Amino acid sequence: MPGDGSLAGARSSLFSGFRVLGLYSNHVPHALRYHQKHREFYVVTAVGKSFHTFNVNRLGIVAVSNSLPDDITCVAADRMLVFAASGRLISAFARNKEVVMSYHGHQQEVRLLLPLGEQLISADSGGDVIVWDVQGGDVYLRLQFDPMTFDVSAMMHPSTYLNKVLLGSSQGALQLWNIKTSKLLFTFAGWSAGVTVLQQSPAVDVVGVGTASGRIIIHNIRLDETLMSFTQDWGPISSLSFRTDGPPVVASGSPQGHIAFWDLENRQLVAQQRHAHRTAVAAATFLHGEPLLVTNGADNAIKVWIFDQEGGGARLLRSRQGHSAPPTTIRHHGNDGKNILSAGQDGTLQSFSAVHERYNKNLGHGSINKKKEQKKKKGMSYTELRLPAITALSSAVTRQSDWDGIIACHRGRAAATTWNYQRSTMGAHHLQPPGVRRDAVATAVEITSCGHFAVVGLSCGRVDVFNLQSGLHRGCFGDEERAHDGVVRGVATDNLNQLTITTGSDWLLKFWRFKTRKQEVQLKLNTAPAKMLLHRDSGMLALALDDFTLVVVDIETRRIVRKFAGHHGNINDMTFSPDGRWLVSVAMDCTVRTWDLPSGWLVDCFLVAMAPVCVSMSPTGDFLATAHVDSLGVYLWSNKSLCGPVGLRPLPSDYQPAVEMLPGVTADAAEEEVTSEEADDVYQSAEQLGVELVTLSLLPESRWKSLLHLDDIKKRNKPVAPPAAPAAAPFFLPTVPGLTPRFTLPTEQEQDTQSKVLSAGLLSQRSEFSSALDSALQSGSFDRPLCLLKDYGPAAISVELTCLTPEGGGASSLLLAFIRMIDSMLARGRDFDLAHAYLVLFLKLHLQSVSQDSVAMAALVDLLPRMEAGWAELQASFDQSLCLLSYTKSALL
Structure with a gap:
């Protein structure tokens, strides 16, 4: 397909950044x-x-x-x-x-x-x-200071010292300055070590000084006297904090992640929290007046410690932590698409919730089997007991309530580990293939759809089957316990546990019977595969090859059905959409490409700033999750096709994708551009969506359903006894006769000569609705009288419609105007329920008067076809919906 310059630099049509x-x-x-x-x-x-x-x-x-x-x-x-x-x-x-x-x-x-x-x-x-x-x-x-003589490394405001600031230097000296007068007040000689931390103590004039040599000095700056000092064996002091809720304790952080607690009264170490963080403690702060310590570090963790242990020790109260090293593998867990399993280079396995952070889980760090290697543990350090980082994982929710539902292989180890998602711990089994070489490494894992078996591929070419419930070895694929002549790059099983598919560095794709473990057929590939992924529902098998191409194999026909080329770097990972229509691949060329399998075309492509290393699409299709090089987060991209129609077209071979900002790090300028662009394209909803449709009013049913039963309502609400007049009314205000009560004051002449006979002009005064209806008949716009009727209650509407005839103070032209108003409502298709309710009440009150008026009768006859046509279309829609509902119910039964 020839290149289209108009498509160069276009943004992604399918995905938009959501959050990290x-x-x-x-x-x-x-x-x-x-x-x-x-x-x-x-x-x-x-x-x-x-x-x-x-x-x-x-x-x-x-x-x-x-x-x-x-x-x-x-x-x-x-x-x-x-x-x-x-x-x-x-x-x-x-x-x-x-x-x-x-x-x-x-x-x-x-x-x-x-x-x-x-x-x-x-x-x-x-x-x-x-x-x-x-x-x-x-x-x-x-x-201005000379960094060679006084390099400012810490700052603090001494308590009660007005306009004073204490500066510490990496050379060790301290200076007290008055920032209002710009004068140096005093210079402290220091302790022959660079100052890293300055912290005010609860006592006035006393500060805590942390040095690069690991010393903690409690110093009185008014007397220039050192009260006490402590030495930390874990390197420089990274943070200091004094406890203020009672016990005189100071906490110090170290670059190794340990925290020490020093008793200022007894001048000794009271407790220590080893491995509080996996990296240096960036800051540790006591909450004022509470036994709580808040810490954070470069290991991507925030922790709150509470001091309720005997001996002054602390325990972890709550924490928020992610990976301290970039993720290596991410996979969605379960069928709801809410949880994402993530394995990081730090060796931990975590579950991140796409709904809320309170549902996050930390499954911990893999460790050596305690029972089998108890002797080897003697003399081993804390880090040597941990397993290396996870390189591949597979999960199943079918039997996770009964036994472990996650299997993972680790860097440099032949044994695969199991994990329990519900207990958030490492599982009970280490799946060690029997009789393998020491240099063999597990490279690929897969859990069957039934959740009973695990298939493990090794670097020596073996493919072993284990039972997940017992952890026992159930056999190997191949005649000589060797499925491939090279490294196994991928294993997969179908939905019915009838077929097992393996691929290796020997350029072969092999199909095996799962039960007998006998080979059925094999395919020769053009180059060695790097990754393999099976979409079980559709039977499509995707292979990422070392020549930067993708091939798709149909496991039913055992033939290659699609080939995709376009990446310019190693393909790191790939994922299928839930319906099996799209294949999304990520590579070291920093692109995320979406391939349409039915048409065989590239339909979406965009660039990211950091190369993506793994990708996973939600089983519900709402989000795409990616992890990137040198980034600790898991990034979510929303699927635009679920929110509205998305026009996809084949992209040319020379397509130049645009760079998409990672979610959560969008620049301010881009946000302003998007905001202004959206403001110009704000969608205005139409008053009426279509000619064949009708729109109901937003009024409550009591405002128009009661119009047909006003007589019954009045009879029901009729008082049993007539109201009794008050003993003596204080005064009466004169009112103007008419439907709308108005108070009036007699003039001076009227006070002298008041007549008891009312003139006809006062009796014939029209209401506001009648006047608006008369004006609308002349102009042809009936919006004003309709708005007045919507504001009235059922009783007021009855009075207004009663007064339309000449006997009620109206005119015959008002009858025609009211019919024209109903006709305009039906013509526009709006307020369908009000138009019918008003017309029924009108005919109930004035049918005899309308029949004697030829003009009004002709308008009423012209109104009949419009009413019948509108109701016929509405009834047809009702009948169709009821028919579909009845058919659905019968099919379910």
């Missing part, structure tokens, strides 16, 4: 703030170019900020605003989302922020310390 799962924190220390009105603590963590706000009580996400141009390097918060620095720019956020002020002035990257009342103090890597006016954004003070 599993991103909670990075290496930037968190900021803690207290909301006076809500009486609740909130923790702010940076995630790339934006920050997230969580409430500490439930660790539920409250807000996600707008994106900044660069990654956030530090965050700080006061009572009203959240400050975030990205590069040389500092931004102030209101309501945890919107940028309300930007501060420009730094020439180097900002790495420290300190809110102080109406001022904001910032320090960059070039030695500049700037004091900003928060409201106006002006520079209040600028201090």
